[in-house]
Amino acid sequence: MSSNVASRSIGILLPLVVSLIVSGAVLLAIGKNPLDVFGLIATESFGNPRRIAATLSAATPLLFTAVATAICFRSGVFNVGVEGAFLVGGLAAIFLGFTLPATWGFALFPVCFLAAALIGAIWLYVPGILLAKFEVDEVVSTLMLNFIAVAITGYLVNGPLLSPLSGNNVTPLIHEVAYLPRLMPPSTLHAGFLIGLVCVAAYGYWCRYTPAGFEGALIGLNQRFSRAVGISVPRTIVGVMILSGVIAGIGGAAHGMGQMHRFSDGFSPGYGFTGMAVALLGRNHPIGIVLGAILFGALASAGTTIQLFSNIPLDLVNIIQGTVMIFAVVELGRISLRRKKGTANAN
């Protein structure tokens, strides 16, 4: 048991420690004191209520994309297509948000969110059924679907859905009644953050207390055993892909209706991939996901200010994110522990 705790904490701490070392080394190389910079990031992202709001606002899309990723990863399904589902879901919600009559009022919220969830679900159902039925490698299919999503949404916002009023690459604004309410104006923190927390909580409940969530975890641990106890592996795979698409789509809708209010070419600056880093860092655990999302939200919101005032390039955030992703999947901790056990048995 104690070794389990030890290996888990190594697993959580390793990517953080390594990314701190790497980014610290980069900062040292340019003659900055890493501790000063990290301190500055901390005060810039959590220093006062306004900054906390900015951090949470930046964390909002990551809550969705991280949950969507975690749903699949814990089942051993390497779905890297959350980014694409986030995009198509977001565009679906935005499209309805400006085409449906404004007189629908509050009814626009459920309609837009349902449409986004549906489109996201269909989007990831495709690689899900391909994996379950024909064993089409889900990594490549979802990766390709990301590019296809970027292309389709890019085509739509530059063509059929282009706003007649403003320049390039944007759709018209959605009706003002369809804006998600701001929680702490003037900050951009919006009700999408609360929806995100609800999604994380629902995910936690699904993992712990529902048969489907248990089956998902089981096929992630051992497919042969799952089959032996009567779990349909194909059905579970399709199920987690659909759920992932639903969450990613809702995330796109929340981001669109709360933050952007329109769809543009840069709708998602890689939220799907940052969400992956968050899910990995949080080890697919709901609390871990919330903390990870806030951490990356803090980096994103503080990064801009840091660049402005201390001249440190914003790319530092990407360096940290990339390092976290690589070292979150490294199994150093587990390997060393397993080896110890192995030698103990041999003795």
Next chain:
Amino acid sequence: MQIEQILVSTLILTTPILLAAMGGLVNRQAGIVNIGLEAKMLSGAFVAVIVSSATQSWFIACLAAALSSAVIGWLFSLTITRARANMIVAGLGLNILVAGLLGFILSWVYKTSGTLRQPDVVLLPDVLPDAFDKIPVIGPALASLDPLTIFAWVTVFCLPFLLTNTRIGLWIRATGNAPHVTRAVGLRSLAIQDASTAFAGFFAGLAGAHLALASLGLFNEGLTAGRGFIALAAFYFGRDRPIQTAMACLLFGFLDTTQIRLQTAGFPPKLIGMTPYLMVLLALIFTSIRAQRKARL
């Protein structure tokens, strides 16, 4: 749009995809799906521009680009083979990390964002004399051949032999198909995988050098524009066979060429840009269904 022009630009646009795909397919034959090709192309392009400007030699620039990317590939491989990182997530992480590092260097060292211009960057030379230009149809394409393009196509036609008829080729394929057998006969399968990833890095570095030095002579953060993934698409489409993969690369290069032309003809460029990805998706479905049918028989 004349056929000569189409040939020239298809040939040039194919080369970076082709180089990256050749490295990637060897890597995949050894059992590693290299999602980090994009990162290594980008770093290769960056190194190529810096070194070309500093040394006034395209050859040293290409070599430096290839070697630096090979080192990155080797380090990346260690996280997969020794520390057992998931190769997909680590590869995506590498792409973000390298893009971040290069962006950081651009703005900190060179005080510029996005694009790096260096003085006196030496471009890749034309190998054949200009006189070839006179030959009808294929003349201009021949005249515009650069060393890396020739190297890429030589590789395409050597690789099948190297992979099937040499000891190292056999090792690589055995490692990918049956790692436990490789280990059982006393080969160091992890070292073979590391070498294949370094090899993929080497070629991705050359691909980046070609992107930077074929005609532009500068580095841009968006220079690779997903070509590492197109290369991935190509060797998936060509099922890791050099000749078939090269044909896929040619097709993607041709699409890249026509994209600009079709745009002026009124076709939406974004939709043309997604064809490689769509084709890979369809090819994957097709091959998987066929494999399943075979398995059933």
